[in-house]
Amino acid sequence: MSFELNLCVKCGSCKALCPTYIEDVTEGMSARGRVVLLEKFHEGKLEPSKKLDERIFSCMLCGACNKLCPLGINVTDAMYEARNRLRDFNKKRRFLGLGIRLGLKKASNSFRILKFFETINEMLPVFRIYPFSAIKRMDVTLPDSALRDGMSIFRVSKPRGRIAIFAGCSVNFIYPNIGRSLIESLNVMNYDVVLPKGEVCCGAPLMGLGRREDAVEMAERNMNAFKKLNVEAVIGLCPTCIDSIKNGYRSLIGDGIDNAVEVSQFFSKLQPSAFSPQPSKVIYHDPCHSIYGLDVSVEPRQILRSMGFHLMDSERGCCGFGGTFRLLYQELSEGILEKRIEEYKRADMIVTSCPNCILQLRSRIKDRPVRHIAEVINECIRIKACN
Ligand code: SF4
Ligand code: SF4
Incomplete structure (x- = not known):
């Protein structure tokens, strides 16, 4: 499989928004550092090793590097391919992968089992065992029922x-x-x-x-x-x-x-009128896959402004969740999150469009609402301030 990694001129543009580089500040944890390793690995010049495995799996797959590369190199596709080859190299991750695979294939049953464990947690503290402990650290309480179960x-x-x-x-x-x-x-x-x-x-x-x-x-x-x-x-x-x-x-x-x-x-074509939203000082948090994957960043801000919110400028950055990244690299994940927490201190409310960013941000922000834009829009529609 070719990813055109050989086109890479090592300019380093892809590092600028790489969240693991911003946090760790070492070349090996940057997008460019990973591209160098990927190139050698895919050419067969590098054997699997603990270090290589660490560099490849600590990437958050956020896609910022793809967006920034002037030569259009798809770093994340090369990363997926390397992960496929390295997936059983680390035993803890292999175990996690098998568990997640099983859990997701029968997701409704997994939800019921987890809910049951949560209910009997006093008697049988399953949530003290990894990876459940990592989930519990995020302060999640499962709802009584799922949104959907069938059609x-x-x-x-x-x-x-x-x-x-x-x-x-x-x-x-x-x-x-x-x-x-x-x-x-x-x-x-x-x-x-x-x-x-x-x-x-x-x-x-x-x-x-x-x-x-x-x-x-x-x-x-x-x-x-x-x-x-x-x-x-x-x-x-x-x-x-x-x-x-x-x-x-x-x-x-x-x-x-x-x-x-x-x-x-x-x-985006919603027409709000006569809406006096509270609280008014809001920061919109961009989920990585919205900006780098879907090219969506203007629309949510337009909606919030037209509803009357005072939308504050903020530095763009990842929340540190990254799916299984959160479970495998907790310290790094929390370090990245810390930067957002500092940045968002000025706002009365944080709005985003990703439930996983909400999960991550709410694990630290307890004194102000962190809401999904669908809920904010619903409030406007419910009181008939939008049509
Ligand atoms: S931006 Fe593109 S060309 Fe530059 S170092 Fe990164 S992958 Fe290589
Ligand atoms: S996908 Fe994100 S975390 Fe991974 S190398 Fe690219 S910018 Fe860095």
Whole structure:
């Protein structure tokens, strides 16, 4: 497989927004440092080693380097390929990968089991054992029920159209209210809403762990569930999921869900009026896959400004979540998060469009709301201040 890594002129442009480099400040933890290693590894000039494994798996797959490279080198595709080859090199990660694979393939059952463990945590403290301990450190309490379990259709009397939602695992099993907010907004706007049977994990965590064949299975299952739907758009509540089902699936299985959009793209024509939002001083946090994968950063800000929020400027940067990165590199993850916490101190509320960023930011921000833009839009629509 060719990634054109040999075109790399080692200019270092890709380092500028690399979150692990910004945190660690060593060349080996930068995008350029990784490109040098990837080139040698893919050419067969470098054998698997602990150091190589560490460098390749500590990449957050945020995509900033792809966006910044003047030669258009796709660093993350080369990274996925290397991970596929190295996936069993580290025993702890192999164990984690097998557990996540099993958990995601039967996600509804996994949710019920985790909920049960959470209920009996006093008697059987499963959440003290890794990787559950790492999840618990994030202060997550699972909801009583998931957003969807099978097919659901939310109809209105005279629909102007039909929309499907790709909820994603985090909304489905951790923050179902975000999904319910979106369904309500769409119903108020006279859309029938479909949550199809058969949605599974988008496959991104499995790709990140080097389990390409499992990610392919997930991609095929999602394509079967969504491609046959006759809908105006598939709205996603997690940018990583949308980037995967729309763009990532093309290189994985040669097809993608073309009409998949992020919430703020769909609602960008919303007309707010007479809305006095509280709290007013807001920072919008850009999820990495929104800006680097989907090119979405203007739309959510336009929506928030037009609703009357005072949108504060802020330095752009990753929250440090990165899916399994959070479980494998907790210290690094928390260091990256710390920078955002400092930056966001000035705001009364933080808004974003990613449930995983919410999870990460809420693990530290306890005194102010951190909300999904779908919830903010819903509030505006519910009080009839938007149409
Ligand atoms: S920006 Fe592109 S060319 Fe420059 S070091 Fe990074 S990968 Fe190489
Ligand atoms: S994907 Fe992100 S973390 Fe990984 S090398 Fe590129 S910029 Fe750095």
